[in-house]
Every structure is written in C-alpha cells, then in structure tokens.
Amino acid sequence: MNVSHKILSKSQLSENVFTVEVEAPLVARARKAGQFVIVGISDDYGERIPLTIAGVDTDKGTIRLIWQRVGKTTAEMADLKIGESIDYIAGPLGNPTHIEKFGTVVCVGGGIGNAPLLPIATAMKEAGNKIIGILGARTKELIILEDEFAAISDELIVVTDDGSHGRKALVTEPLQEICSRDPKPDLAVAIGPAIMMKFCCRTTKQLDVPTQVSLNTIMVDGTGMCGGCRVEVGGKTKFVCVDGPEFDGHQVNFDLMMKRLGAYRTQEQKASAQYAEHRCKIGLTDTIRKKQ
C-alpha cells in the first residue's frame, strides 16, 4: 500500500515560513490537537524532520503543515510545487493535548509557534474555554495566522519587538498583565522559540498560572526508539516523542534544551549553503508570494 502525499495548495506566510495542504488521509483520520508528524522528502538519503500538524480536513483527508525554512530539508520543502509530493509523512505522533473546560486559557504564540498553537487554541475554544491570544514576533511580517487566531480568540493581543505591528513589546509583557488580572487565567499555553517559552514560564510561575508548553526537539524516529529528543523535566529525563510533546512548562529545563537544539548547527549551515548554491545554479528563485 502506497499512500500519496500530494501537495494540494501552498503559500508563503512570511519570508521563511511556508504552508501546504497535503494529502495524508491516515494522519488526517487519526490526528488530534497537539500532535505532530515526521516528514521526509527523499526515501533514500533524506532527513526525517518533525513538523506540527497545523490543521486538518478529515473529509478531504488532508493536513496542513507549516514550517520555517531553516536548513536544507526545509528549504527543499519550500521549493516543492503544488501537485508535487512529499515522500512520506508518518504519524500522528506524540500525545494529544489534554482538552477540557478550564475556564480562561491564555494562548501565547511566538513566530512559527503559532502553527502548533492554533489547533490547540481551537480545540480549547470548542471545549468552551475563553481564549486570550497573545501573538508575538520580531517584526510585522513574521506574525503568522493572525486572522485565524482573531476568529477564535475572545481577546487577541499582537506584539512585535520593533513595534511595526501591534504593541511594541515581548510576549511576556501582556502575559504578565493578563496573569495579574483578577480572576487570573486558569491555564496558559505557550509555544514558540525555547527562549520565549522559558521566559513565559518564568512569568506564569511567579503569578502561579499553570502553563503547558509544546517542545519541538531534534528527533529521528519519533516513536520512542532513539532518545535524541530527550529533555529534562522535573529533574527526570523525558522523551518528547512519547512522553510529550507537551509538558508542564514550570518543570522543563529550557537551558539544557536550547543547547541540545543547537547540536547540528555547523552541519546544517554547511548543508544549507550547499543547497543555496545548488538552487542558484539551477535558477530557482522564490516565485510563490504571500497567500497566492
């Protein structure tokens, strides 16, 4: 049995952030909010990369993937065209988010973190929670999925580092304000760069708001075999793929995690540079523009 993963639509959300709707009927059928997939674009020599499932259409049997162009594989994926296929998509992986009616849930997304956050916020909304969204990025162009969040949030705050859109602030600023309200929110969900999650957790811990984070570590198999994704949570070693990807943010050792995330930076840079040169030689340029 060969499952096809044809790309049905594609758009560019910001300079380096891309989204596709891709056929993945088995994943679409099983997937729940908070889960991810492992994607590979070449069977023989490709890399396996974990990507969040940003959305699903069960009738069409498709899922939505959003990724940031950071290395060679993500750059190659960005060059795939509508009608072309991804070699394999395994999943859904990881434990689904625990969804229930908590009351008020503040959802903090940073950069590409908005992608995994959206299905969780949507499921929280559907469970009857009041949703306060906080979306942050370096600059206006890098805020993704703002319309989608606006549609499900009871209150939405957008911040940028440079003030080019929304408030000029880091996400921790409005987060602190919201967590200081009376009554304070019942739960915070923070997904974004590790450094952002670290500081969000510091903020919410001080104000005693339970906080879920979703971790996107380096993985190979994604099924609990390799241990590459291990993190320290509450002083214990946990595997993001089978124990996570969501953890109590107040227990996560983000400093260790950040160091591990950088494990292959040198090699990745080398591979990206090689691929950029290759693209240049074959005359490939970014032809797809925002929401084409």
Place this chain on the structure above:
Amino acid sequence: MTDDEKLLQQLLEKQKTGGLKPSDRFAIPSQPMPTQDEVERRSNIDEVALGYTETSARLEAMRCLQCKNTPCIEGCPVKIRIKDFVGAIADGNFGEALDIIKANSLLPAVCGRVCPQEVQCQAPCTVGKKFKDVEKGVAVGRLERFVADWDKSGDSIPEVAPATGKKVAVIGSGPGGVVVAADTRRAGHDVTVFEAFHKPGGVLVYGIPEFRLPKAIVQKEIDTLTKMGVDIVCNFVVGRTRTIAELMKEDGFDAVYIGVGAGLPRFMGIEGEHLVGVYSANEYLTRANLMKAYKFGKGADTPIAMSKKVAVLGGGNVAMDSARTAVRLGAEKVYLVYRRSEKEMPARVEEVHHAKEEGIEFCILQNPKRILGNEEGYVTGMECLKYELGEPDDSGRRRPIPIKGSEFTIDVDTVIVAIGNGANPLIGQTTPGLELSKWGNIVVDENCKTSLEGVYAGGDIVLGAATVILAMGQGRVAAAAINEYLTGKA
C-alpha cells in the same frame, strides 16, 4: 591448484576409498573467515567478513563428525537440521544444504552473519569440545552464510496456500515480523506488515551496520515477502496512526503480531547526559545506518557528530557496532568503556576481535561517573571510576565494584550509551487489556499469545533484549499459533 584444493581432493579420494575417520576430520585445519584488510576497512562501510570459498566451505564441513546425538541442533533456537546441511555442504550439494536450512529458517544470509553461534549451535559442538575451544568447533554460521550467499537464484518464492480470507496484521518489519509475515502468508492468509520507519527491515536496517550485514541482503528478504503477496506499509505507527483495537474491529484484521522491537534507550542516569554529543546507541546507529549520515553533505541530509574522540559505554554487540561505526565516521580515538572484565562482555567474540583489530581501545573495569561539558553544552570529557570484580551477582557474573578515589578523566567529544533498552510504551499505552510486566514488556504464553484474543507478540518487546534469532524463533512459534487460531476461527 591451491593447497586447500589439494587437501580437499585428497580427503575426497580417501572418503571414496575407505571413508574418513574422526582423526582425519580432526586433522583438517579450522577454516578461517577471510576478512577485509583491517586498516583499509576503517575508512569504508563494506562488509568485513568476506565469506568462504567453495573449497574452504567443504573443508570446514568435513570437520563435522556427523554426531548421532546432534548437540548442535539442540543449541539452535529454531532447530535447523545442522548436521544434515553441513553434511550436504561436505558433499558439495549446496542447493540441498540451503533447502534443509530454509525448512526451519527463512533468513540464512542474515542468521549466518549475526547469530551468536558460539553460545548456540557451536557451543556444544563435539569438535570444539575435543579442542577445548568453542572457536575450533565446526563454524556453523560461516557455513550457513556460505550456502545463503551461494544461492544467486533469488527467485525461490515460497509457495502460498489458497486464500483463506483471513487477515493478519504484523506490527514491525524486523526479523520477528518478517518470519511471522512469511509463515502466515504461506498458510494463505492476507498479510499486512506495518512499519513505523520509512524503510522496512527494523533493526536489520537501522541497527546492525552495513559492514556486518549488507542492507542489500535484508532488502532481498523484504522483496521475497512482497513477491509472496505480503503488503508492507511503511510510515504507519500502530498505536498512533491506528490502534490495535481499530485494526481488529474496524479494519477487519483477525490476528495481530506485535514485534515492535527495542524501546526507550537506557541512559546511565549520571550528570552530563543531556550534553550535545551524548547519544544513545540507537540514535547513533540509526543516523549512521538507516539515514546514511556517513554521506552527510555528499548526498545524505541527516547529520551526525563529527567526532574525533569517542567513548562507547557497554560491552554488547550494539556497543561494538557503535564503536566500529565511529571509527568509520572518522574518529581518531575510540574507547570502549565497560565496567566488568572482557570475559563478562556479552558481545560476540568475533565482534570483539574485529573491534580490536580496528584499533578500538578497550577500557575494561571502568565506568563513567559523569560526563563533562563546556559552556556551549558540548561534551569535552568523561570522568570515570575504576572497578574491580566482587562476588557473582544474580546474572552469575562477578559483580563490578567501584574502587574509591580511583577517579580519572578521559578526553572525549562524543559519548555513545549502549547499555540496552526499556520497553516501547506506545503499544502498551494505546492497547487496553494488554497485559504488561512491571518493566512494560508484553506478557505472553508459550505460544507467544498475549492476554488479548488473537493478539500475539515476540522479540524485544517481550524478551527485553533479544537477538535476531530469538526474535525469529518467537516469530515462528507465534505464526504457527496464529495459523492454528485462524483455522479454528469462523
């Protein structure tokens, strides 16, 4: 004519005229396995052991005394008729030898290479006993490999019985899964193998390195399954993509075999294990083998540490595979750190021998206390303790005891932890009613049947740490039980 060929001819003459006496057989020198040059092979991934020639195979086979009580067969987990196939090789009937093996084992090319014969069939060999050296026993594995490699036909597809209309799901395409798939398919069932990775073969492709088991051999076995009509579905994670209950209740599978293999890798629980450069052997080998990280930047996209000085922790075959892989990836210095003595090492003697030939330094009676790192979180060294052996422990091996104040530091940039695996939690967590041991392994009866009707299991997920042949042995048992169960099922 070479000396070996002359010897073979003389022996054959003698056999014709009056037969070979045991003393004639004892006089035949034990045939060494030709290997790739030990320096050259450090920088390639090609197979190390090159295999017997027809002459050396027949000479080795003639060393067999054809004992009536066949202790070798007793030592084989799948009870291959060893005496008969070795006899057929001695007579030059290689095809017949292969048929004899295939009656019990589907993967002779694999087992001939990776089975620990020295503790199984070769251990009780009378010839070895005579020389008081198991290594001098008849080299059953090398002979098995010889006939498997001799068979170039590749198109001998096992016969499949008429369709029964029953569906079997096999979870995992490792050695156990392959056997169950073949045996249940032969009985005429509709068989689907679900594999989580993007390539089938399980530990045979992600774990055991090319230099010990060429991947083309595994692929050939997988191709045979496909030709038999087995459906192999990759990238399908049972427990996540579909649960066992869904497979049985909604997708119409009548029986399921769980052969998901190794689970969560064990770490030492010491300081510094989260540093960059600390790998589980599973991760290191998967990157190197399955993902072909040795070609990173030259076609392959999966990176691996560019290590110069590596410490491998453990003394099993996986530790040897990791250490020898590190050598091939360009490490200048590879230490194998093991807390007991070499005698207690669970690795095969041949692997230990090859590892030493390749320049791996054995640091026995040592164990890490903590892994040291720099500001950026990279491994810079490892602090170890020296050990001595005390009284035997539960495993019967002498217990290693740390020597107080014996701390010393070795300079390494990579640490590979090869001290075993726990159980994979995925199936247990997602299969209500499946009985697990306190370690999370699946509990089965003598027929490999689990606590759930129609659900069978075997290999690492049952045994904790098994070998390829034990997984295959359980696969065989489970397949027979599944076939019987399905015969009785309406």
